[in-house]
Every structure is written in structure tokens, then in C-alpha cells.
Amino acid sequence: MTRKSQDANGSTIRDVAARAGVSASTVSRVLGGEYPVSTATRTRVLRAVRELDYVADARAKAVAGVGTPTLAFVLEDITGPSFALMAHGVEREATRLGHLCLVCSTEGDVQRELDFIETMRAQRTAAVILVGGTADTPEYRTRTRRIADSLAAAGSRLVLCGRPPL
Template sequence: MNKRPTIRDVAAMAGVSVATVSRVLSGDYPVANATRTKVQRAVRELDYVVNAHARALSGSTSNVVALVMYDVVTPFFAFIASGVEYQATESDRLCLVCTTHGDPDRELEIVKLMREQHADAVILVGGVNMSDDYRERMYRYAKGLEDAGSRLVLCGRPSLGPDFPAITVEYDNAGGAFSATSHLLSSGHRRIAMLGGPIGNTTFDARLDGYRRALEAFRVHVDPKLIIHGDMSQESGFRQVQRLLADGVEFTAIFAANDFVAAGAMRALRAAGKSVPDDVSVIGYDDTPFAPELTPALTSVHLPHEELGRTAVKLALQRGEGSARQHVMLGTHIAMRDSVRPLI
């Protein structure tokens, strides 16, 4: 097994100094054509590649963007990750992916790892449980990252104030929920069940809030019996509807906190002999790729997932001092399909 060649080997073979090789490789400094050619031949000959760690140690950037999220398979996260990855390679960065599975300690751990790695940007994706000490801890993280020269981006997570050293890239969570609920309301529905997510999570609190505000805007009573919380799984949606039915709660429409819950809900409805959308209208959130494949095709709130990811990277990599604490909010829209019907 050959040892991997270093820059000195290349320099020796080309008969120049290591400085010259380095300059040919980075291509910024003027180098005579003949010399450049010699060096390039040596590089090819030896199949030389630079050592990224040495380069990062010597220079100052690591060319790495870090992505921290709940998991990697939920479409919501996967699509944001896709946008991040896309823009990262566009900007010649590599993409480090870590998952927390909702564990705050793990998140702390990861941020430490990212400081070690000198990531150019650290992107925290998705909602979070805004606990008492979350802000304070997040502030320490942010400081640490700033000192390490990394940009912190909160993506799909609320800002922590304008003086907080982080970029925020949100989508209009509450607004999407408001539109969805309004859509149901203006179709004549008044008894709209909200199948919500875990309490305290910024994402699902916001969706619930949008639901509430829409009802209020239509002067419809917010009936607590219509609001259920669960995790975000298909099973949860299934059971939530079963419970509603078992409790004899009346409703003509369902607003589910995401498409998986909506799918489970529709399954429960079908199992109970109720037709969607004839008996009950259903609307989801996230507009996952399978939404159009359900029967009936699911109406859902569409999010600009990929653009969220792309914007996060773009802003983070943008140099200039004012850029370190921006806040952008992306819009949502409803993808209308067949799971909603006006109430006659």
C-alpha cells in the first residue's frame, strides 16, 4: 500500500518549491505557464489530492456546512436537507448531517462537535421545545459558534430576537394554518377538528395558533374538545380520529398538523365508514409527495422546503457584517386537491 503523496512530493517531482505547488493549486497567485504545467503533470502523475485538514488548519475555512435536524427520513426534514445540500455544493461546501431525534442534550453535543469542526455554518432545522433554559443555552451556543467563526442559522424555527447572533429563515407556519383553516371555514365548515402535534413545540404551537386565529376571524367558537395533541405519526392520526368518534364529538372537517397524521385520520374515517370528503373534509400540512396519491388526493399546505434550505445556506455564506443576523420569512400556499368539499 502506497503512502499518500504530500505537497512536498509533488514539489520534488516538479522541481519547484511547495509554495509554488500550493499556488498552482489554489490558482490565485500568478505562476508562469511552464511551471504550472510541470506542477499539474506531477499532480496527475502522483494522483495527489490536498489534505483538507491541513488546509483548514492553515487557511481559515473548512468548507463545511453542518445540518442539524430531528431525523433524516421525515419528508419535511429531507426536503429541507435537499435544499441545503444543493446550495452547499453550489457553493463548494461539503455537508455534515446530524440528527437529534428530539434530544436537547444531543443537540448541545452536536453544536460542540461543530465548533470542533469549524463549520462555516451550522443550520438548526425545525421546531423545538422552547423551554425555560432553551433561550439561555441557545445564546451560549451562538456565542461559541460566533467565536469559532461559524454562522448559526435557525431554519424553520422562530428567531430569538434581533440582537441574537443568528440568521433566521422561517416559513409562515401560523399563516399556513390560518389559510388552511380559513379554506375550510369559507367552505362552510364550522366544526373543524385540529389534530395537533406535541405541546410546546414551536412548529405545532404556531399551526395551532393559526387555526385558532382563523376561527376567531370567522367568529367561530374554539371548542377545546376539537383540539387533540399527539405525536406526528400516521398511527397518532388514526387513534386521534378513533377517539373523536368514540367520544361522540361532532365535526365535519379535520385540519391535521401534517400529512402523515392526515393519512392516518383518513384511514380511521374510512374504517368507520365515513367518506372523505362527502362526510368529512380533511386538510394536511407539508404537502408531502404522497399527498396526491392518497384517496382522495389530499389537500395540503405547501411549504417551500427546498428554498428554506437553500436560503439558509445562501445567507450564512454571504460575507459582510450586517449579514450575520438577518431574518427572512417565506410564504406558504394551499395545494388544492380532492379531500375538501363545501358543506351544503
């Protein structure tokens, strides 16, 4: 059974294509903005998008390897003044670069931190930034090194700030 990708209003890319009188791949090209499409076609597609109030499915875009790059900023407690300033700086720079910045406070829970990193790896995040101290055990280092290697293999990075190197 094939599941159609729908936006929050129930519209699909095929609905937009039908309304604009083009193929779904043409709609994708217009929305992606990286492929030459005639002005008339672009206008019809964008009008159909507005009329249907269509929003592209971010998960589908991520699977296709397009969409907004994401940075993950992971720290124990965001309420500390230095951590808050660092989070603000990272978020500001991410925005300047056109990236989305997710901030995660682990509250000192090592498993929560590792789970969050794994989630970000599955989401193909551009980078995961770990800030502050952690439980520096051999098991933690081994798992973190494995995660860093898998992030690097996927074109991502694990950045350590205020932590021992792996």
C-alpha cells in the same frame, strides 16, 4: 516531533514539490489557484500531483483557512417529507455555491445536537442550520446562545428554523 501531512497514498506536498522541482509553497500556490504561477510551473506541479496521485489534506486546508466551505443542516429526523425536502433544498443550494453540506439527524437527542454544533464550530463551518423543535429550557437557550456567539465571532452563523429566537 513534526508530523508531515500525507494524503491517503502516503505522498506529501514535499514529495510533489521534489517531483516538480519547486518549493512546497509553490505547490500550495498552484493547488490553491489564487496566486500567479507561470504556466510551465503550473504544468509541472499538476503533472507531479497526477503521477503521485496526491490529494491535499482537507484538515490541513481547514486549519489554513482554505478549502471547501461547509454548511451543517441539523434536524431531529430526516425521514419526514418536509424535512427531507428542506434538506434537499439546502444541499442543492450549498452545491450551487460550492459548499459541502453535512446533514445530521439528532433523533431528538439534545446532547447529540449540541455536540454536533460544537464539532462544526471546531471545523469552522460556514453555517449551522437547526431545524424543528427542541427542548426549550433555560439551560439549552444559554448554551445555544453561547455557541451562536462563538460561531459569529469565527465568521460563521447559527440559523434557527422553526425554533424560538435566542
